[in-house]
Amino acid sequence: MKSEELKNQEYKYGFTTEIENFKAPKGLSEETIRFISKVKKEPKWMLEWRLKAYKRLRVLKEPNWQKPKYPKIDYQDLYYYSAPKSMKNKPKSLDEVDPKLIETYNKLGIPLNEQKRLSGVAVDAVFDSVSVATTFKGELTKKGIIFCPISEAIQKYPDLVKKYLGSVIPISDHYFATLNSAVFTDGSFVYIPPNTRCPMELSTYFRINASETGQFERTLIIADKGSYVSYLEGCTAPMRDENQLHAANVELVALDDAEIKYSTVQNWYPGDKEGVGGIYNFVTKRGACRGKNSKISWTQVETGSAITWKYPSCILQGDNSVGEFYSIAITNNHQKADTGTKMIHLGKNTKSKIISKGISAGKADNTYRGLVDIGSKALNSRNYTQCDSLLMGNKCGAHTVPYIKNKNSSSVIEHEATTSKINEDQLFYCNQRGLNQEEAVSLIVNGFCKEVLQQLPMEFAVEAQKLVSISLEGSVG
Amino acid sequence: MEQLFNFSLDKISNFSEKDSLERKKNLKLFLDSGLPNKKDEDWKFTDLNLIIKKNFKHISNNQEFTFEKEAEFIKDFEHNYIILVNGAFKLSDMSFEETEKVKIDNLNSFEEFNYQSINNLHSLNKALSVGGFNLEIKENYKCKKPIVIYNYFTSNLDNKIINNSNKIKLHQNSELTLIEYNICGNSKFLKNTFEKIEIERDAVFKNISIQKTKTNGFFYKNIKGNQGYNSSYQNYLVTSGLKLNKIEIDMDLEKENSNCFILSGLCLGEKEHQEIKTRINHLAPNCKSYQKIKNVLENNSKGIYQGKIFVKDIAQKTDAYQLSKALILDDKAEFNAKPELEIYADDVKCSHGSTSGSIDKDAIHYLMTRGLELSKAKKLLIKGFLNEIFENLSNKKMKPFLENIIEEQINGV
Numbered sequence: 001m002k003s004e005e006l007k008n009q010e011y012k013y014g015f016t017t018e019i020e021n022f023k024a025p026k027g028l029s030e031e032t033i034r035f036i037s038k039v040k041k042e043p044k045w046m047l048e049w050r051l052k053a054y055k056r057l058r059v060l061k062e063p064n065w066q067k068p069k070y071p072k073i074d075y076q077d078l079y080y081y082s083a084p085k086s087m088k089n090k091p092k093s094l095d096e097v098d099p100k101l102i103e104t105y106n107k108l109g110i111p112l113n114e115q116k117r118l119s120g121v122a123v124d125a126v127f128d129s130v131s132v133a134t135t136f137k138g139e140l141t142k143k144g145i146i147f148c149p150i151s152e153a154i155q156k157y158p159d160l161v162k163k164y165l166g167s168v169i170p171i172s173d174h175y176f177a178t179l180n181s182a183v184f185t186d187g188s189f190v191y192i193p194p195n196t197r198c199p200m201e202l203s204t205y206f207r208i209n210a211s212e213t214g215q216f217e218r219t220l221i222i223a224d225k226g227s228y229v230s231y232l233e234g235c236t237a238p239m240r241d242e243n244q245l246h247a248a249n250v251e252l253v254a255l256d257d258a259e260i261k262y263s264t265v266q267n268w269y270p271g272d273k274e275g276v277g278g279i280y281n282f283v284t285k286r287g288a289c290r291g292k293n294s295k296i297s298w299t300q301v302e303t304g305s306a307i308t309w310k311y312p313s314c315i316l317q318g319d320n321s322v323g324e325f326y327s328i329a330i331t332n333n334h335q336k337a338d339t340g341t342k343m344i345h346l347g348k349n350t351k352s353k354i355i356s357k358g359i360s361a362g363k364a365d366n367t368y369r370g371l372v373d374i375g376s377k378a379l380n381s382r383n384y385t386q387c388d389s390l391l392m393g394n395k396c397g398a399h400t401v402p403y404i405k406n407k408n409s410s411s412v413i414e415h416e417a418t419t420s421k422i423n424e425d426q427l428f429y430c431n432q433r434g435l436n437q438e439e440a441v442s443l444i445v446n447g448f449c450k451e452v453l454q455q456l457p458m459e460f461a462v463e464a465q466k467l468v469s470i471s472l473e474g475s476v477g
Numbered sequence: 478m479e480q481l482f483n484f485s486l487d488k489i490s491n492f493s494e495k496d497s498l499e500r501k502k503n504l505k506l507f508l509d510s511g512l513p514n515k516k517d518e519d520w521k522f523t524d525l526n527l528i529i530k531k532n533f534k535h536i537s538n539n540q541e542f543t544f545e546k547e548a549e550f551i552k553d554f555e556h557n558y559i560i561l562v563n564g565a566f567k568l569s570d571m572s573f574e575e576t577e578k579v580k581i582d583n584l585n586s587f588e589e590f591n592y593q594s595i596n597n598l599h600s601l602n603k604a605l606s607v608g609g610f611n612l613e614i615k616e617n618y619k620c621k622k623p624i625v626i627y628n629y630f631t632s633n634l635d636n637k638i639i640n641n642s643n644k645i646k647l648h649q650n651s652e653l654t655l656i657e658y659n660i661c662g663n664s665k666f667l668k669n670t671f672e673k674i675e676i677e678r679d680a681v682f683k684n685i686s687i688q689k690t691k692t693n694g695f696f697y698k699n700i701k702g703n704q705g706y707n708s709s710y711q712n713y714l715v716t717s718g719l720k721l722n723k724i725e726i727d728m729d730l731e732k733e734n735s736n737c738f739i740l741s742g743l744c745l746g747e748k749e750h751q752e753i754k755t756r757i758n759h760l761a762p763n764c765k766s767y768q769k770i771k772n773v774l775e776n777n778s779k780g781i782y783q784g785k786i787f788v789k790d791i792a793q794k795t796d797a798y799q800l801s802k803a804l805i806l807d808d809k810a811e812f813n814a815k816p817e818l819e820i821y822a823d824d825v826k827c828s829h830g831s832t833s834g835s836i837d838k839d840a841i842h843y844l845m846t847r848g849l850e851l852s853k854a855k856k857l858l859i860k861g862f863l864n865e866i867f868e869n870l871s872n873k874k875m876k877p878f879l880e881n882i883i884e885e886q887i888n889g890v
Contacts, residue, residue, distance in 0.1 A: 391823035400818040412834035
């Protein structure tokens with residue numbers, strides 16, 4: 001990519017959509033929760049569940065052990081529900097959706113019109129607090145696959161939701177997870193029936209549009225025995241001077257022999273060069289490998305957000321289950337990231353692999369924080385961790401904080417980490433062959449991240465590679 | 478709190494009026510907040526409060542003792558010595574050195590220990606410390622023989638706590654090998670030591686800690702040091718045999734070209750718990766730090782390594798390495814590691830590695846095919862695993878002595 005092109009592309013998703021909003025009263029209260037529940041036409045048990053979480057929230061304190069500190073968030077100064085007015089009465093088909101919304105998604109490169117889509121990716125588009133449209137529903141239903149907004153699932157499949165919601169991230173977990181449990185608005189629900197391989201990639205595209213709004217989505221994916229699903233998640237937000245909170249919960253459940261592959265390309269607005277504005281991305285993602293031989297694989301490319309603070313984790317309960325975590329976290333300017341994973345080995349012969357690449361430029365701080373815990377009953381378990389950090393300039397920081405616990409004699413843990421800058425020789429070699437500094441850096445960084453980029457589905461890999469280059473724009477020289 | 482502790486300040490002799498006020502203040506500070514527990518990140522893997530409560534009651538700081546033992550000296554190599562009894566400085570013999578070049582006496586001021594409190598044990602130490610030794614090596618003097626500190630503990634120490642503080646200073650271009658040799662009886666007691674180390678320009682300091690026999694001691698030691706230009710610090714920790722041992726090392730590499738080595742080989746037996754916690758602060762360019770922590774864990778033992786490398790933004794060309802390796806031989810044993818990097822300079826080479834697992838089955842098989850019994854094969858592999866930390870030790874007499882100590886520890890398990 002040419003450098004002029006790079007410059008123009010600083011944050012191309014920073015536009016806002018002028019659309020009339022329908023909002024909940026400002027502030028966090030029981031009233032707000034009742035309001036959300038009412039708008040969503042939720043059954044009574046769901047409201048009670050939310051209120052239980054809210055009760056718990058009032059005694060919890062925000063955690064403060066993280067590296068990136070942020071100014072105190074005024075939870076009473078936020079809107080917890082914001083939806084385009086046109087979505088108040090849910091449109092039955094795509095033709096009824098507000099053309100402005102469709103245009104927004106087209107601009108983002110997410111055409112909701114099924115015919116226009118080149119590849120078979122089913123999309124659930126979430127705009128602020130509501131799901132706008134879900135594509136390819138018909139085809140998926142034929143296979144018995146449920147892919148719908150979670151608000152719809154609560155109404156249509158209460159038994160499934162009741163059984164699994166909060167089973168991986170309990171409502172009493174920690175401050176932001178509990179906050180989400182109390183006020184979550186929408187998100188995706190996926191259920192793959194036994195012995196089914198989901199024929200296409202499922203994808204959710206999150207967009208924050210309204211100002212002073214927090215987005216609290218909730219995703220629940222259940223892969224029943226012997227099934228397979230690959231799920232993609234993308235996100236963007238307009239450029240604003242204020243910091244916006246995004247506190248999502250994602251729960252994955254894999255039963256016997258099932259596999260879930262979860263990929264994220266996170267490109268929330270990172271704030272400007274001076275560190276003004278940007279999204280606080282405080283997300284709880286956790287997967288449970290409940291069944292034997294099950295597998296959960298997390299892949300994340302974190303380029304956006306003013307602060308990224310999340311640890312997609314795997315609880316390896318079933319014997320022979322596998323957990324994987326591949327991550328690229330790029331921070332530039334004043335961005336801060338504190339991310340990593342937790343691999344909790346409980347079953348026998350469980351395996352986990354962690355590959356984390358952190359890149360820090362400008363005045364950014366990038367922390368890898370992870371836990372590998374092999375319990376005393378998790379015999380013959382195995383973990384391999386590799387976390388590499390790349391520093392560009394001497395005003396940024398790269399930190400590694402791994403916690404490693406091994407409680408039995410038959411398991412093996414290996415961990416290695418390195419921190420260095422871009423190799424001068426490699427840069428020189430690229431320059432010599434006619435690449436300018438920026439192109440050379442982009443090439444080397446892409447090579448540095450290759451192991452992780454390879455894990456992404458085709459559609460995302462190309463976008464992610466570009467994103468890696470754009471995110472580092474202006475960091476060399 | 479009152480039931481657990483029964484401290485008395487009357488028994489301690491003070492250097493000055495000010496001291497006595499300081500002690501009162503610090504004792505109050507300690508009693509108000511108590512022992513550190515696992516909620517404190519630094520004590521996450523060693524819940525001291527819980528461990529002490531389980532093992533002790535009515536802990537007091539009685540200082541009356543009679544030293545009934547004959548000193549048993551190390552015969553393997555010639556050395557100078559310092560004798561400490563229950564933490565207090567008793568006598569010294571520097572017959573191999575020039576008298577005016579090595580200064581050794583009783584610690585007579587706690588001023589150097591007034592750095593910012595690291596934890597409550599620091600307050601406790603400041604309140605109850607009985608002093609210790611104050612060792613200084615003068616400019617351009619290289620000690621001819623190592624100095625051994627015989628750290629004797631009397632046998633009447635049940636439910637007692639010993640607090641002491643030592644100071645070591647190496648002036649420009651001096652050299653010292655200091656061996657700390659713990660000799661304890663069977664009493665179940667606590668020890669809380671704070672040590673201040675100052676290594677000036679071009680000085681070389683080698684520090685070796687050895688535990689002679691298995692004991693019921695619960696030890697905490699805190700080392701705070703700073704290093705000058707082109708100075709070198711090497712610390713070998715071979716302290717297996719204590720019920721609890723936590724060593725905390727906080728070293729500032731203040732000037733360029735200084736280097737710091739921390740090497741440890743531990744073989745932990747029944748219910749032994751050892752933690753090594755380090756913080757190496759790279760504050761100047763071109764410094765090097767190297768840490769290698771090796772643990773062999775048997776029955777119910779617990780080994781912990783918490784290491785942190787901090788690299789300041791101006792500390793370019795830093796070379797820092799951390800390695801922790803553990804052999805877990807029993808399903809009830811546990812190894813925890815937290816090797817941490819905090820880096821603000823870009824032109825650095827910082828890395829860490831950590832592995833834990835069982836003995837390599839193929840290696841055992843290989844040795845057995847060559848006629849070794851299983852137990853001998855295991856011992857040989859463990860020996861090789863631990864002795865690796867001494868590979869850079871140049872002293873020809875010291876190395877076999879230390880290897881012998883390791884062997885005794887392995888056989889003891």
